[in-house]
Amino acid sequence: MNKTGQVFTAQHNRSPVFLKAGLVKNSKDYKWSSYNYYLSDKETITDKDFLKKYFANIRGFIEFNNQSNSDKCLDFNEKERYTDDDLKVIISGM
Secondary structure, eight states: OOOOSHHHHOOTTOOOHHHHTTSOSSGGGOTTOSHHHHHOSSOOSSOGGGGGGTOSSHHHHHHHHHOOOOOOSSOOOOOOOOOHHHHHHHHHTO
8 A cells, every 4th residue: 555645755854744834833733634643542544553664652753743943835936026128138139
């Protein structure tokens, strides 16, 4: 089975996208995250044993999800702006 999702595609020292985007402050607060299911003792469809391939123990999983970093979401690099006169010069030189 091909596993996808934030836990399975996350790189070392990377916060889940919903944290970087500022949607919530903690993984446990994000409604669509499986974070709470991994920590739950209840029977769920979440494959909790799968985490063992990525983390030595549950504490490692919790620490990974709660670490801070300087990642930014939706970085924006402003494009160069031209005046009409600038564009006339550029076009006339073509």
